[in-house]
Amino acid sequence: MKDRQQSSNNSIELLTFQLGDQEYSLDIMSVREIRGWARTTPLPHAPNFMKGVINLRGTVLPVMDLSQRLGLEARAHTNRNVIIVVKYEDVMTGLLVDAVSDIIALSDDDLQPPPDLSGSPSPNVVRALTLVGDRMIRVLDLAAIVTPSQIIAA
Amino acid sequence: MSNTPDPMAEIRASFFIECEELLEALQDGLMQLDGGDGDAETINVVFRAVHSIKGGAGAFGLERLVRFAHGLETVLDEVRAGRMHPDSEALKTFFVAADHLSDLVRVSRDDTPLPENQTADLLTQLNRLLGEDAASIDPLDEVEEDIDFQPMGLSLDLDLGLPDIGIDIAPPQPARYTVQFRPAPELFETGNEPFLLLRTLDQMGDCHVACHLDGLPDLGDLNPETPYLGWTIDMTTEADDNEIASVFEFVDGLCSLTITRVDGDAVVLSAPDTAESGDAGNPALPILDPAPFPPLVQDPAAAPTPTDPPQRPDDGPAVDRSPPTGASAVNAPAKPASAAANSVVRVDLDRIERLVNLVGELVINQAMLSQSLETSGLSPHSDAMNGLEEFQRLTRDIQDSVMMIRAQPVKSLFQRMSRIVRESSAAVGKDVRLHTEGDATEVDKTVIERLADPLTHMIRNAVDHGLEPTEMRVAAGKPEQGRVRLTAAHKSGRVVIEVSDDGGGINRSRVLQIATEKGLVAPDASLSDADIDNLLFLPGFSTASVVSDLSGRGVGMDVVRTAIQALGGRISITSVPGEGTTFSISLPLTLAVLDGMVVQVADETLVLPLNVVVETLTLRHGDVEQVHPRLNVVRVREDFVPLFDLGEELGYRAGVKDYEGAVVLLITQDNGANAALVIDKIQDQRQVVIKGLDDSFYRAPGIAAATILGDGQIALILDPSDIIANATGPGGLSVPASINQETPPQITGLSL
Incomplete structure (x- = not known):
């Protein structure tokens, strides 16, 4: 598998992380940094997945709970939770996840399109699926997560 | 002349900056002439401004600008020589010409095209002013030979481009x-x-x-x-x-x-x-002579030798570099003019921004330091604490000074508005005069920039809707010429800008009728005059029965209000039937810092702008009365003030059942009415640095911005008026119940 990665021109690197017992990933190019859990300042009347804002070296960073954003069950937060700071179209957002696992490199060929979810009420935020060993990893579509137009669907 | 493009571009840029100043001087002078308090020097200033623009434009080969400036200059020269006495008609033409000149400057700067015919029209008009007895402008011939005249008042740099000066x-x-x-x-x-x-x-x-x-x-x-x-x-x-x-x-x-x-x-x-x-x-002797130095040097x-003093700048010795061709006189006279104006430094705005940001960080850091010193249990009389106090004072001084760098007089804004008045009054065929007052009032540059659009709208409104048509004015015994007043003043740490007209005032019955027709107000509602006036700010409201060219494009006063509120400002309206309407905008001096009251609500730290807090109270038994299940009031001396529980309104906790002993902030709202907010604790009163909330994803109602506290935590800065307007709790009916408040969707792309 390693050989294939290097020979492929369209290889991408993914940051994988845990949400509950599921494994998700994001294109590492969109990840700015990973921070430990910090207490957020809640925003009034915010949607439930908006955890609030934190101080990221002098700028105000909105943080959303990725589990809740994806419609998974909310869990109590522990100190092991981390915030992945992502940047999409110049807007920085923090994504709260359970734990960061790994960085994997794949070629585009390894990605499979997700099954058609049009019947599902949840927003289609999974861009692709991939198998690493026997683990299935969901590749998230960052745009769908941090773009406001998707909130209404959420 | 083998100029690299770079220095040229720089000089060009500085020419256009200079043009801005000259245009301002031109406007000023014309205003003075128009106001009748101009003297011989005034017309000289006006003439010189146009002349200098022409000079610079000639240097850069901006032919159209030269041609028009020349036309205007020729007429002004007649006035200067006393051969022509401009009447109000002529002055109007001058104003229009000055506007056009500034348009030309702008399009020359941006290299955008402008319809030529307007230039020609205005030149014809100017020509007409000259009459038969004076020499008429021949826009083409004279300019050609005049192109290498000597620019006055411009800095020396501009000579660079004069084509035939003979430096070749x-x-x-x-x-x-x-x-x-x-x-x-x-x-x-x-x-x-x-x-x-x-x-x-x-x-x-x-x-x-x-x-x-x-x-x-x-x-x-x-x-x-x-x-x-x-x-x-x-x-x-x-x-x-x-x-x-x-x-x-x-x-x-x-x-x-x-x-x-x-x-x-x-x-x-x-x-x-x-x-x-x-x-x-x-x-600033320019390097006029780019011919390479002989290799011998x-x-x-x-x-x-290495021991040579390094302080000799490499721009050459104090030598008049004019070539010995007899043209050396060209350079000389322009120097003294620039020497007089050099008490001003032009600084890139980015640098100031960086400075402001750094000062912001300094304030936060200072807060952190004092917090950690306080918790370390030092005696308040220790040297460290005394030093800290000094540090705080210094920080504040630095902050004030930095803010002063950003402050600019509103004059440029007001001048733009006088143009708006000229154009809009011409469009609706009314004779309107703009009076400005306090144009030296200084406001943060950002505020000025972002004020331009709402103010333009208000001025247009005043001309179009505020003032009656001329016949009606005459019938009402008013002078034919309408008056629009634009004033600015500092009032208790804020800037108050007022736009008033001497028109017929708000036609309240008509406003009410429209609001009822549009379903904004229940037909049986009984509203006070102030309530009716405030209906103008509702989205989708427009009184003009006929959509005119100027206003009534569906952009109403609600947009103005939104823009003002985004600046942390408030807008209010007063109107007297038959005498006119006044819109009053109150704005913070800066968008970077805020004097805030730090309070605690349900374990969250929040900041309220100090200037809205009128007083603080501790409630005693019996202070709170229930008017109906959704409205509690608290009695403050003679008045009953609606009471809101901040924790509940923000959704942080359930409402307090027993108000006894609760701390209450009495705040004043945008509309002047008071309201009481229940909080848990007052923590502090201090300056906080405003950090914009990135609300592209979610805009929280009632939250104006955020700040970073001494412990690194973020505290939200509240907009109390917005909270009350959106109130849902027992006090949520402070707005007239009959108005269907259409709250816009909260998820918007509006940035603060």
């Missing part, structure tokens, strides 16, 4: 020069060596050097570190006097030097005592 380098002819050179005592002290200079000269051409021994003392008295000799060099060279002078660049001020062209005038006179003043007079032998 003709193939050099050998010429004879006499160079007299006598080192001053300091020359040796700085490690210079006359021999090297003489050798360099020798390499430039045929030299005959005579040494003057007259100053040489007896051997016994000779100090080996003092120069005693002088030289006269007769040289024949292809180099010009500039190049000869450049040989002496590093000893400038350390010797007496005369360079004389044998068949011409003495060109360079430099002596130790005059060199300094000569230097100061030409601080770079000759290792002639190169300055």
Whole structure:
């Protein structure tokens, strides 16, 4: 598998992380940094997945709970939770996840399109699926997560 | 002339900045003339402004700008010479022409096209002003020959581009020069060596050097570190006097030097005592002569020794670099003008922004420091605490000073508005005069920029809707000419800008009728006059029954209000039937810091703008009365004030059941009404740095911005009026119940 990665021109690197017992990933190019859990300042009347804002070296960073954003069950937060700071179209957002696992490199060929979810009420935020060993990893579509137009669907 | 594009672009940019100032002066002057308090100097200023713009434009080959400026200048010259006395019609044309001139400047700067015919029309109008007896403008001929006139009042740089000034380098002819050179005592002290200079000269051409021994003392008295000799060099060279002078660049001020062209005038006179003043007079001497220095200067032998004083700038010695072609007079007269204005520094806004941000960080850091010192249990009288106090004061001073850098007079804004009045009054056929007051009032630059659009809208409204048509004015016994007043003033730490007209006032029955028709108000609602006036701010409201050219494009006062609120400001309206309407905007002086009251609600720290807090109360038993299940009021002296539980309104906790002992902030709302907010605890009163909330994803109602506290935590800055407007709890009916408040969707892309 390693050989294939290097020979492929369209290889991408993914940051994988845990949400509950599921494994998700994001294109590492969109990840700015990973921070430990910090207490957020809640925003009034915010949607439930908006955890609030934190101080990221002098700028105000909105943080959303990725589990809740994806419609998974909310869990109590522990100190092991981390915030992945992502940047999409110049807007920085923090994504709260359970734990960061790994960085994997794949070629585009390894990605499979997700099954058609049009019947599902949840927003289609999974861009692709991939198998690493026997683990299935969901590749998230960052745009769908941090773009406001998707909130209404959420 | 072999200018690299870069310096040219820079000079060009500075020309356009200068144009802005000149246009401002032009507007000013015209206003004064219009107001009748102009004198001979005023018209001179106006004339000079146009003339300078023309001059600069000529230098950059902006032909259309030159042509128009020339036309305007010709007419102004008639006025200046006293041959023409402008009546109000003529002044109007001048104003329009000035507007057009500024348009032309703008399109020249941005290289965007502008319909030519307007220029021609205005030129024709200007021509008409000249009448038959005066010389008419011939826009083409005269300009051509006039293009290389001498620009006045502009900085020297602009001469650069004048095409036929004669700086071009003709193939050099050998010429004879006499160079007299006598080192001053300091020359040796700085490690210079006359021999090297003489050798360099020798390499430039045929030299005959005579040494003057007259100053040489007896051997016994000779100090080996003092120069005693002088030289006269007769040289024949292809180099010009500039190049000869450049040989002496590093000893400038350390010797007496005369360079004389044998068949011409003495060109360079430099002596130790005059060199300094000569230097100061030409601080920005442009490098007019880009012709390469002769290679000899770079000759290792002639190169300055490492001990040479490094402070000699490389822009050359204090030499008038004009070529000896007789054109040297062109450069000279422009210098004093720029010397008078150099108390102003132009700074890139980015640099100021960076400074402001840094000061913001400093304030946060200082807060962190004081917090940690306080928790460390130091005595309040310890040196550290005293020093900290001093530090706080300094921080505040620095902050104020930085804010002052950003502050600008609103004058430029007001001048734009006078143009709006001219244009909009012409469009609706009303005779309107704009009176401005307090245009020296200083406001943060960002505020000024973001005020332009709402103010434009308000001015247009005043002209279009506020003022009655001329017939109605006459019928009402008012002067035909409508008045719009625009004033600015500082009031208790805020800026108050008012737009008022002397029109018919708000037609309240009509407003109410429209609001009812549009379903904004229940038909049976009983509203006070102020309530009706405030209906104008509702989204989707427009009183004009006929959509005119100017306003009524569906952009109503609600947009103005939104824009003002985004600036942390408030807008209010007062109207007297038959006498006029006044819109009053109150704005914070800066968008960067805020005097805040830090409070605690349900374990969250929040900041309220201090200026909305009227007083603080602790509730006693029986202070709170329930008006109906959704509205509690608290009695404050004679008044009943609606009570809101902040924790509940923000969704942080359930409402307090028992108000006894609760801390309450009495705040004043945008509409002037008071309200009481229940909080848990008052923590502090301090300056906080405003951090914009990125609300592209979610805009929280009632939250204006955020700040970072001393412990690094983020606290939200509240907008109390917004909270109350969106209130859902027991107090949520402070707005007239009959108005269907259409709250816009909260998820918007509006950034603060």
